[in-house]
Amino acid sequence: MLHRFALLQFSVPMTLLLFTLVVLVGVLLQNQQLVVQHVSVEYRHLLQHQLMFFKRVLPQELASGSLDGAERLLRQAADDNPSIRAAFVIDRAQQQVLISNREGWTGRPLHDLAADVPAELLIDRQQNATDLILAFNEPSLLAGQTTLSWTGQQGDRHHALLTILYDLTHPRERAYGLIVAETGPFLIFVTLAIAFLAVFFHFFLTRRVAVLVNSMRRFASGDYRSRADLHGGDELALIGHTFDQMADHIATIQAGLEQQVVQRTAELEQSLAHLCATQQQLILSEKRNARAALVIEISHEINTPLGIAITASTLLQDHADELATAFRDGQLRQSQLTSYLTTTDEALTALVTSLRRVAQMVNRFKATTTEQEESV
DSSP: OTTTTHHHHHHHHHHHHHHHHHHHHHHHHHHHHHHHHHHHHHHHHHHHHHHHHHHHHHHHHHHTTOHHHHHHHHHHHHHHOTTEEEEEEEETTTTEEEEESSTTOTTOBGGGGTTTSOGGGGSOOOTTOOSOEEEEEOSSEEEEEEEEEEEOTTSOEEEEEEEEEEEOHHHHHHHHHHHHHHHHHHHHHHHHHHHHHHHHHIIIIIHHHHHHHHHHHHHHTTOTTOOOOOOSSSHHHHHHHHHHHHHHHHHHHHHHHHHHHHHHHHHHHHHHHHHHHHHHHHHHHHHHHHHHHHHHHHHHHHHHHHHHHHHHHHHHHHHHHHHHHHHHHTOOOHHHHHHHHHHHHHHHHHHHHHHHHHHHHHHHHHHHHHHHHHHO
C-alpha cells in the first residue's frame, strides 16, 4: 500500500515542507539583509562620530608632543568598542604609522601594513582634504578616514591621515541572533501550521484518494463487489459516488452476461447432444445400408453356386430314382450303372465346388461386417 501511493502520500507533505523551507529561508535572508543594513547604518554613524571626535582631540595631543597620550585615546576607543579592528594615524611626510592602537604598528612603513589592511586604505588622500569619507565598505569591514593637521612646538606644520577600521562580523551576528530570537515564535507558528496542513491533506485527501484507487484496483482485478463508499460533499466524495454507480451498473451487466453465458452454454450442450445423436443415427443408418448392400451383393453372388448345387443335387436325385426303379424292376443294366456313377461323380464335383464357393462368400461377409463394426 505504502509504495504504491508513495508519490501521492509524500508529494503533498514534501511540497508543504519545501514551502516552509522557502518561507523560512526567505525570512532569514530578509532578516539578514535588514541586519546588514541596520548594522551598517548604525556603525556608519558611530564611525562618523568617532572620526569627528578624534579630528578635534588628536591634533591637540599631537601638537603638545604627547604621542603616548594620543595613542592611549585610540586604545581606549578600541577597548570601549571591540568592533574596532584597527585605528592608526599615518604621517604623510614620513609615510609611516605615527600612532596606532595595535601593538607593533607604530613606526611601521605603509607597505608593511598591506597584509593587515586593505590596499584602498593605504592610498594617501589630498593634503588639504578635511571632509570625513567612507574609504572602505564590505559586508564584514567598514572603514573611514579623515585628515589631521596641527602645528608643532617648533612652529612646523604637520599633516596626517586618521584611519579607523571596523570589523562588523560580531555585531551583525549579535544583531542577527536577536532578530532570530524575536522571529522564532513566528517560525514555530509557521512550522506548526504547515504540519497541520500536512496532517489535513493526509487524512482528508491522500487517505481518501488511496481508498478510491484501491477500490478501483480491486474492481479491475475482478472483485465486482468493491466500492469506495466515500462520504461527504466534496469533489472526492462525488468521484467516489460516481465510481460506485458505475460499478453497480457494470456488476448488473456482468451478472446478465453470466446468465446469458450459462443459457447459451446449456443450449449449445443440448445442440451438441442432438448432433451426437443424429450422428449416431446416421452412422447406424449407414451401417445398415452398407450391410444391406453387402447382403444383396453376397446374395447375388451366392445364387449362382447355390443354383449349381441345387441342380447337381436334383440331377443326382433323378438318377438315383431311375436307378432304384430299374433295380426293382430287374431291368438294371451295366451301362445304366456306369452312366449313373459318371453322372454322380460329375454332379458331386460340381456340388462340392459350389458349396465351397458359398462358404468362402459367407466367410468374406463375416469379415467385412466385423471390419465395419470396428471402424465405426
